[in-house]
Amino acid sequence: MPTAIRRAALAAIPLAVVLGAPQAAVAEEPGWSATVYVQEAFPKQTRTNAQIDQINAMFGTDFDTWDDVHNLSLGAKVFKRVAPMWRVGLEFDWSAGSISGDATIPTEAGPAQVSFEQKYDIYADLMAATHFLPCTTCERFEPFVLGGLGFAYEKDKTTLTLRNDFLDEGLFVDNDGWFPVATVGLGATVALNQKRTVGLELGVAYFWGRLEHKVAAEGSLAPAPEVTADTDSTGPNYWVGLSWKFGAPAN
Numbered sequence: 001m002p003t004a005i006r007r008a009a010l011a012a013i014p015l016a017v018v019l020g021a022p023q024a025a026v027a028e029e030p031g032w033s034a035t036v037y038v039q040e041a042f043p044k045q046t047r048t049n050a051q052i053d054q055i056n057a058m059f060g061t062d063f064d065t066w067d068d069v070h071n072l073s074l075g076a077k078v079f080k081r082v083a084p085m086w087r088v089g090l091e092f093d094w095s096a097g098s099i100s101g102d103a104t105i106p107t108e109a110g111p112a113q114v115s116f117e118q119k120y121d122i123y124a125d126l127m128a129a130t131h132f133l134p135c136t137t138c139e140r141f142e143p144f145v146l147g148g149l150g151f152a153y154e155k156d157k158t159t160l161t162l163r164n165d166f167l168d169e170g171l172f173v174d175n176d177g178w179f180p181v182a183t184v185g186l187g188a189t190v191a192l193n194q195k196r197t198v199g200l201e202l203g204v205a206y207f208w209g210r211l212e213h214k215v216a217a218e219g220s221l222a223p224a225p226e227v228t229a230d231t232d233s234t235g236p237n238y239w240v241g242l243s244w245k246f247g248a249p250a251n
Helices: 002-027 046-059
Strands: 030-041 071-083 086-105 112-132 141-163 168-191 198-218 226-232 235-249
Touching (some): 046 226, 071 112, 086 141, 141 226
Antiparallel strands (some): 071 086, 112 141, 168 198, 198 226, 198 235
16 A cells, blocks of 8 residues: 555656646746837827917918827836736836928018927826736747826927017917826736846837826917917827846745
8 A cells, every 4th residue: 555655645646737838938037027118109299289289370381280290208117926827017118309490582671581399308208007917838939918097298389480680570389287197008028148137129009198188388479379389199109118027936
C-alpha cells in the first residue's frame, strides 16, 4: 500500500505542475507598470472650425482649421495589477499648440494685414483608468481593453486683427475652464526584452470631452460682448509609447 501511494503521488506531480503553470506565470508578473507615450488626436471642434470658416468667408482668407494640423500630446500612466485580468491606475495627458495665419486683403482704406491666431497655452487631463487583460497567459504580446474617467483643464486665446495705416481693428477672446472627460479603447504591449519588463505599447481609443460656455469678447471686431467658446475634444486618437514593469510580483 505505501508503494501504491508513492506511485500515485509521483504520477500527480506533472498534472499539478501543468495546472499551476498559468497561476505561477501571473504571480511572477511585476505588480506595477508605467508608460510614457505620444498621442495624436482628431477632435471634432465643429463650432470652432465653423467660426474660422466664417472669418475666412468674411475676409476672403484661407486660414487653417484644427482639421488641418496635427493635434499631438504627451502622456504618462501608472498602473497596478490588482487581479490576473485587471490593472487600475492613473493616466495624465498634456499638450500645447496653436494655429495661425496672415494675409493681405483689399479694404476701402487700402491694403490691410489680417492676422489670426488661436493658441492654447495648456491642455491637461487626469483620468482614473482600468485595463482589462483578456489573455493572462500571453507573454510577448499582451492585449488590453482600456476605460477611463476624469477631468481636464484648458486655457486658450483667440486673436483676430485687421491693420494698416488707417485701420486698427481687433477681436480678443480669453477662454479657460475645467470639464469632465472619458475614454474607451484597445491596446497592446509588445515585449522588447526576455524578462518582458520593457515593452512597446500601441493603442487606439475614443475620447469624450467638451468645454462649452460664454466668455467675454473684446475689440471692435467682437460680434457681441460675450461669445460662445466651444472646445470640443471629442474624437478618436491613437498612441505609441514605451512601458516598464517593476515592483513586487502581483498577487
